[in-house]
Amino acid sequence: MKLASALRDAALSALVAFGLFVALIGLHLVPTDSGLILVGRPWALVLIVAAVFVGRLAMLLWLHVRPAGTATPRRLAAGMTRAGRYVAPVFLVLALTLPLYGGRYMLDTGILVLTYVMLGWGLTIVVGLAGLLDLGYVAFYAVGAYSYALLSTTWHLGFWTTLPVAGLLAALWGIMLGFPVLRLRGDYLAIVTLAFGEIIRVVLINWTSLTNGSNGITDIPRPTLFGLKFNASGDPDSFAGFFHLDYSITQRFVFLYYVILALALLTNWVSLRLRRLPLGRAWEALREDEIACRSLGINVTTTKLTAFAIGAMFGGFAGAFFATRQGFISPESFNFMESALVLSIVVLGGLGSQLGVALAALVMIGGTELFRDFAEYRMLIFGLALVVMMVLRPRGLVAGRTPSIALGTRREIAAELVAEGRG
């Protein structure tokens, strides 16, 4: 009886897989001298459909065999929550000492991961705390990057002077996005923010006189350490020359690594502080019940706008860093995929959890680097990973909510009690 329905379900899944993969995998284009020719790959198709059938059947049977109401997920969650207290300091120490044991490749990956950690922490303020679903976060990343790129190439302003300006401009754009969406929630808000992200990108492509269009901006200056440049000249105003060291390109990577680490930790510190201030609590209250907030005399408008502005500001900082690290930016770096990536980091990490975001960024970005050899299947693997995650831990890696204020010890609220997708 059960087996029959499981078989039927598995067959149905196999049928869906067949429909999906018949063209994607069953057909293969091969370039030859006389042009492209189409080659059939029936065995690959059969293999993948069979895999789906067997996998679905195994999953259904496993779900059936497993006793109902098993306590494993709850224990796992409690364990992860407890481990969280020790994991964070260990990760911090590992991050701080990475330049001591990591090579250039690891540093480069570390810089990339930390950029996304920072973006994730910035977006957590908007999505995790204030509960405003923002699908266009990359817009602020772009504003920050272009602010630095344009200010430094036209007026030769340094990185450290421009960084706050980039943050402020991004915050301003955050407020500009905030005004039209004040009355929107949920799906509608998501659509408008998505459009906003695209508008910024399209403007960057088409405003060629300012942004040089899709050719992007090149020769963006590198950051300096108190005026010391990182180059091979050996001059007294270069880092190597000043400290009488042999020049090595690693020095610049180590410096960039510590810059982004400091910026990310700043983001983390500020959002942790804000959560304990009345403003942060108002964000959380807003996420829970907007009408109740109004009845308590909370100014909903400014509360929402500050969330957008502060979240956007950190996106702008990260953008300025991105521009100075790359030395080159173009609108293509700021497409919707970036927004989606940052949002999935935040959701995967467990909305509102700082450690969760860091872990998710490590898995998503570091994982992408690990799977570099399977570049073609990367998106497939991550799509699969996301689906599996959402089935097994629908509230994210580190779910749960620590009260912002407590008498005596803070007690983490278990993941099971936190609604899905709300944190």
Place this chain on the structure above:
Amino acid sequence: MSTLLRLSGVTAFYGAIQALKGVDLEVNEGEIVTLIGANGAGKSTLMMTICGTPRARHGAIVYDGQDITQLPTYQIMRRGLAQSPEGRRIFPRMTVHENLLMGAHGHASGMVGETIEQVFALFPRLKERQAQRGGTLSGGEQQMLAIGRALMSRPRLLLLDEPSLGLAPLVVRQIFGAIRDLNRSTGLTVLLVEQNAFQALRLAHRGYVLVNGAITMAGGGAELLARPEIRAAYLEGGH
């Protein structure tokens, strides 16, 4: 006795639908005034209109001698009014303590500790449950929390929207008792919207009856309670 809140000729609309049709109402300092009426009479709308959402289209709302008709909601709520909204609307994932702190949002922080103790003295149950999440409280406890949260701003006028909604009679008595104690001991002025006409009129000094967006009767609590048409419409027929 001075008038703390006065509504004159207030109308309010939801789109094209008129919810309030020229309401006149007064609440004097130190009074408990109740507004009773059937479902859909406009009781909650009246409460919300005092707070500025929806805004009154005609008429004036004067609080403590100042016209507040056109003020934004958050400014109205900072002038000494506080509301415990319909359906309680506590923050389910925040702790009882955090919920209470939200009530003090935008008010001087110096008194917060003292006020919390006063709320705990009024509702000792909240003190026991202060580390618990709001959503895990029982209905009665949630109502206590909603009232306690409103009291956190140290209001002069407390607006209570159907505190008896969905609660057991014993709990309703407990909560109404707390409102009476509060009024007697601190002189807090209360405007109480209720469907539970019998309990509300027994508690209140004065009462108004709202029918289809207009006040049809007004008078002392005991006096209204004695009227045959009230008994027929809201006491015997309704319950």
